[in-house]
Amino acid sequence: MCSEKIGNQSIKRLLVGIYPIITLKRGRERSVLHKHPWVFSGAVYQCEPAADGDIVTVKDINDNVLGYGFYAPHSQIIVKMFEFSAVYTDYYSVDYWQKKIYNALQLRNTYVINDQTNTYRLIHAEGDGMPGVIADVYAGTVVLNLLTKGVENICSQLTEALANLGFNNIYLKVKGISHEKEKIVSESAWLKGKSEMPVMAKENVLKFWIDIEKGQKTGFFIDQREHRRMLQMLCKGKTVLNTFSYTGGFSVYAIQGEAASVVSVDISKDAIQKCEENIALNFTNHSHHIAIAEDCFEYLKKCDTKYDIVILDPPAFAKNARSVPNACRGYKELNMLGIKACNAKGLIFTFSCSQNIDKRLFQQIVFSAAADVGRHVRIIAHLCQPADHPVNIYHPESEYLKGLLLYVD
Numbered sequence: 001m002c003s004e005k006i007g008n009q010s011i012k013r014l015l016v017g018i019y020p021i022i023t024l025k026r027g028r029e030r031s032v033l034h035k036h037p038w039v040f041s042g043a044v045y046q047c048e049p050a051a052d053g054d055i056v057t058v059k060d061i062n063d064n065v066l067g068y069g070f071y072a073p074h075s076q077i078i079v080k081m082f083e084f085s086a087v088y089t090d091y092y093s094v095d096y097w098q099k100k101i102y103n104a105l106q107l108r109n110t111y112v113i114n115d116q117t118n119t120y121r122l123i124h125a126e127g128d129g130m131p132g133v134i135a136d137v138y139a140g141t142v143v144l145n146l147l148t149k150g151v152e153n154i155c156s157q158l159t160e161a162l163a164n165l166g167f168n169n170i171y172l173k174v175k176g177i178s179h180e181k182e183k184i185v186s187e188s189a190w191l192k193g194k195s196e197m198p199v200m201a202k203e204n205v206l207k208f209w210i211d212i213e214k215g216q217k218t219g220f221f222i223d224q225r226e227h228r229r230m231l232q233m234l235c236k237g238k239t240v241l242n243t244f245s246y247t248g249g250f251s252v253y254a255i256q257g258e259a260a261s262v263v264s265v266d267i268s269k270d271a272i273q274k275c276e277e278n279i280a281l282n283f284t285n286h287s288h289h290i291a292i293a294e295d296c297f298e299y300l301k302k303c304d305t306k307y308d309i310v311i312l313d314p315p316a317f318a319k320n321a322r323s324v325p326n327a328c329r330g331y332k333e334l335n336m337l338g339i340k341a342c343n344a345k346g347l348i349f350t351f352s353c354s355q356n357i358d359k360r361l362f363q364q365i366v367f368s369a370a371a372d373v374g375r376h377v378r379i380i381a382h383l384c385q386p387a388d389h390p391v392n393i394y395h396p397e398s399e400y401l402k403g404l405l406l407y408v409d
Contacts, residue, residue, distance in 0.1 A: 019057045019068065019091075020050035022079055029060040032067060032081065035394035037126050039069065039079035047073075053149030055091050070132065070150025080131035080148065092154060097130075098161035104128040105165060111387040119201040119208070120388045121222050126398045127390040133158065136218040138201040138210045141169040143218035144191070159191045169193035171212055188213065200281075204229055206252050207281050209274065216246065223401050224249060224313065226386045227349060230405070231309070232257035234347060238308035241265070241341060243296040248275030250311050250349075251289065252282055261288045263307075269293040300337035311349045312338045318354035327354055328365055335369035339377065342408045351383065351403035359402045366404055376409035 024032070028043035039058060050056055056071045058079055068091055069081035082091075082100075089096065104123050112120045122142065123135035132148035142162055146152045155172070162170055170192040198209040203225055212219040231240075232253040240254040245264035254262045264275050272293040279286045292299065296314070312334055318327035331352060338348050352362045359382070370377040383403030385391070391399040 018088075019055050020048040020071065021057045021059055022047050022050075022071070023059050023061060023063075024066075026061045029066055032058060032084070035081075035084050035392075037069070037081040037129075037131055037392070037395055038077045038397075039081065041076055041078040044078060053153045055150070070148055072148060072150065080126075080150065082129055082131060092157065094157045094160045094164070097154065097157050098164055100128065100130055101135075101158075101161050101165060104130075107390065108388050116205045117203050117225075119203045119210075119220065119222055119225075122388075124389050124398070126392050126395045129392070134218070135162070136220075136222055137167070138199045138212060138219060140167065141171065141195040141199050141212065142167045143212045144170060144172050145218065146172070146174065155191070163192055167192075169195045171195075173212065173218060204253075206256060208247065208249070208252070208278050209281060211274070221246065221249060221313075223353075223385045223389050224351075227351075227383055227403065228253040230381075230383075231311070231349065235259040235309055239263075239305075239343075240309045240311070241307040242311045242313075243300065243338075244312070244314045245275055245291075246271050248278045248291075250313070251275060252278055254309075255279060255283055255286060255289060259288075259309075262290070264289065264291045265294055265296050265299045267293065267295045297334065297337065300334075300341055303337075303341050305341070306343045307341055307346065308343050309347045309349070310338045310342050313349070313351045316354040317352070318356040321356050324356050327357060328361070331357070331362070331365045332369045332372075335366050336373050339370060339373045339375055339406075339408060344409060346408050347380075348406040348408060349383070349403065350406060351401065353401050355397060355400040357402075359399075362402050363404065366406070370406075378407045378409075379404050380407045381405035 022044055023046040024043050025045040045061060050071045052073055054071045055068055056079060057068055058066045060066060065086035067081050067084040069079040071079055108120050108122060118139050120137055122137050123130055123133050125131055125133055132151040134145035136143045146155060159170055172191050173188045197213055198211040201208050201210050210219040228250050231250055235254045235257040237260050240259045240262045242250045242264045245251055245266045248264055251262050251264045266272050272291045276291050279289055314334060317330045318324045335350055342348055350366060383405060385401040
């Protein structure tokens with residue numbers, strides 16, 4: 001669960017007005033001066049004693065303070081920066097983190113939240129200057145993911161800051177794996193309040209049941225909101241195949257867009273059931289929807305039907321750099337199958353959410369798939385994550401979602 005307090009060593013250092021100091025090698029300060037939030041272990045000249053997750057001061061070789069970050073001695077990324085200034089303050093305070101969350105909320109209030117949408121990402125890690133923190137909101141309920149020891153240490157401060165900003169139901173969702181010894185260290189739990197499950201959230205007027213306790217990730221794939229709306233505008237009178245449909249986000253939008261028929265395919269029977277529940281939540285007549293619990297690759301391989309619109313939105317195939325070659329083969333096979341299943345003059349929405357597969361590589365994979373199938377394929381739109389998943393311009397690695405809208409002759 002949440003750390004209630006910071007370590008004794010950190011408290012002692014805070015009382016005397018300093019944090020442990022990380023000094024960088026000569027010339028290795030450039031990326032920090034350019035506000036890139038990751039400091040790699042090979043850049044470090046000297047470390048003062050510090051515990052995993054401690055807040056540290058980062059300095060250059062000439063003793064100039066470059067900023068502050070979370071220390072991770074067992075990671076190749078040894079510091080994740082959250083502050084790029086020489087100003088000393090209490091970075092363990094609720095006030096400091098509340099200001100950051102408030103600024104993130106203001107961006108969402110301007111570009112995302114309205115009377116039709118109460119489902120959004122409130123905090124997007126480095127994109128909001130809070131590395132290791134993901135917070136999604138479903139109808140006022142916050143689902144918090146804390147991905148590093150540093151932010152686990154300030155869990156209580158984050159909870160209080162969120163409560164001060166009006167969020168009274170806060171759920172901590174953890175994977176349960178320690179960063180050092182690969183063992184269970186904590187469990188998901190309600191930090192404040194408790195919402196009835198499932199939560200009924202709203203996105204572009206449409207309604208969805210969200211099980212934040214048992215669902216994948218935080219319960220829903222919020223990052224596809226604008227692409228779902230794009231599908232809705234394009235699918236009137238079309239036949240639609242939604243692979244890796246999960247709880248039916250794209251399928252609900254397709255029915256709203258008056259598609260002639262919609263087929264949802266996912267390997268999870270539970271996800272397929274929830275997909276049907278979400279469709280029933282929005283429509284009284286949904287007889288032109290078929291839900292199939294099956295492996296999507298297997299379904300596409302034996303599919304003898306061609307569709308006007310095919311959606312390929314698989315889970316991340318590349319979890320790390322080592323898995324990129326296998327992921328490339330998986331994405332290529334999937335796109336070949338999708339192209340074969342597409343009618344002439346049809347459309348394909350194809351995506352990768354693997355951070356280790358960049359936009360250029362993904363486009364090359366899709367090119368290779370089209371070339372092997374031998375059909376004429378054109379890109380008519382490049383797709384990316386929405387405004388509530390902002391990309392820090394100094395940290396391009398936070399641009400994880402990439403996609404293409406293809407026109408298939």
